[in-house]
Amino acid sequence: MSEYADAVAALRKAERVEGAARHGSSWYARYLLVFGTAQFAFIPLVVLWHGALATAVTMSVFAVMVVLLSVYAARQRTARRHFGLRHGLTIGAWTLLYTATIVLHGRDGWQDSVPLAVGGAVACALPLLVGAVFELRSAA
Amino acid sequence: MTEQKAGAHPRHALAPLLSSPVRLSVVAALAPLDKAEFGFVRDLVEVSDSVLSKQVAALEEAGWVTVTKGRIERRPRTWLALTKEGREVYGRHLDALRAIAGGQALDTPT
Numbered sequence: 001m002s003e004y005a006d007a008v009a010a011l012r013k014a015e016r017v018e019g020a021a022r023h024g025s026s027w028y029a030r031y032l033l034v035f036g037t038a039q040f041a042f043i044p045l046v047v048l049w050h051g052a053l054a055t056a057v058t059m060s061v062f063a064v065m066v067v068l069l070s071v072y073a074a075r076q077r078t079a080r081r082h083f084g085l086r087h088g089l090t091i092g093a094w095t096l097l098y099t100a101t102i103v104l105h106g107r108d109g110w111q112d113s114v115p116l117a118v119g120g121a122v123a124c125a126l127p128l129l130v131g132a133v134f135e136l137r138s139a140a
Numbered sequence: 141m142t143e144q145k146a147g148a149h150p151r152h153a154l155a156p157l158l159s160s161p162v163r164l165s166v167v168a169a170l171a172p173l174d175k176a177e178f179g180f181v182r183d184l185v186e187v188s189d190s191v192l193s194k195q196v197a198a199l200e201e202a203g204w205v206t207v208t209k210g211r212i213e214r215r216p217r218t219w220l221a222l223t224k225e226g227r228e229v230y231g232r233h234l235d236a237l238r239a240i241a242g243g244q245a246l247d248t249p250t
Binding site for chain 2: 003004007008010011013014015017018020021022024025074075077078079080081082083084
């Protein structure tokens, strides 16, 4: 084979393998999709359901979800480039928005607020779902 | 007859260690990742454990790949990762291949 043909073949091979590696590391998109979608149930429960039973149930469900997602992440065979930074930024944004929702919920006029429940759910889901879309696009 | 100036042709920028298709594939598999499990790279490159071990040892000796051993749920795991130098060499190797191929538009590694 000519030098030119060898170079083209090597480039195509490298491109194919890189693409397969990206595709094989798209598990984080699924992680973010599950966590993001769960916000639409979790945030309204936190904002609208009160009492000791409500706190116990919502916190237990949240803890189980975090544990399951952590186990899922720990079992994966790959970590995408700059994964730590991406995950830190995404979860950091979620933490800020979740804290803002809870702080607002504690203020007069926002308790049992349906707009806060809906707005908080959308706000908390947003960084996670945007992250999932970004991960899916970069895996394609 | 004119003598070709040493290093003028893009082939001189190729990394000899990456002339092996398996080693090139291993590095390509690790390029978009922070790290990958040994078994993931083995399955992707479609080689046996022993072949991959041998090629990874050569890349590790060159300082282009790091090998880390650990355990998850009591199961041993071996993680492979490209070093900064390995990434740079791979980037230069791809640039040289593109130059030889006449600048064909193929994706660059991230």
